[in-house]
Amino acid sequence: MTDVQQQIEQVVKANDVVLFMKGTPQMPMCGFSGQVVQILDYLGVPYQGVNVLADEEVRQGIKDFSNWPTIPQLYVKGEFIGGCDIIREMFQAGELADHLASAGIASKPADKA
Numbered sequence: 001m002t003d004v005q006q007q008i009e010q011v012v013k014a015n016d017v018v019l020f021m022k023g024t025p026q027m028p029m030c031g032f033s034g035q036v037v038q039i040l041d042y043l044g045v046p047y048q049g050v051n052v053l054a055d056e057e058v059r060q061g062i063k064d065f066s067n068w069p070t071i072p073q074l075y076v077k078g079e080f081i082g083g084c085d086i087i088r089e090m091f092q093a094g095e096l097a098d099h100l101a102s103a104g105i106a107s108k109p110a111d112k113a
Helices: 003-014 031-043 056-066 084-092 095-102
Strands: 017-021 048-051 073-076 079-082
Touching: 003 017, 003 056, 017 031, 031 084, 031 095, 079 084, 084 095
Parallel strands: 017 048
Antiparallel strands: 017 073, 073 079
């Protein structure tokens, strides 16, 4: 495991919910990252945002770490959940709030779309 992958693993293990994204939760720098931020904020979930644009090694390292080619990437309790499309679909189906609850993370229930 490379140094950057060890750093990523430490961040994922140290935080219940981590979003690797382009930009920050306060200022997303792409629409997909912005959508996931809106979903997490709507659910009232505390999370750690990691700006992959700040470090090219982390940007590539997270793709290698998860074996997932796109960003954003959401982790809950160390488990890779998915990217924007998966998170949006889970949210719309009410599955994201259920998954968070089963992981012991409080959130507001989502209205089923």
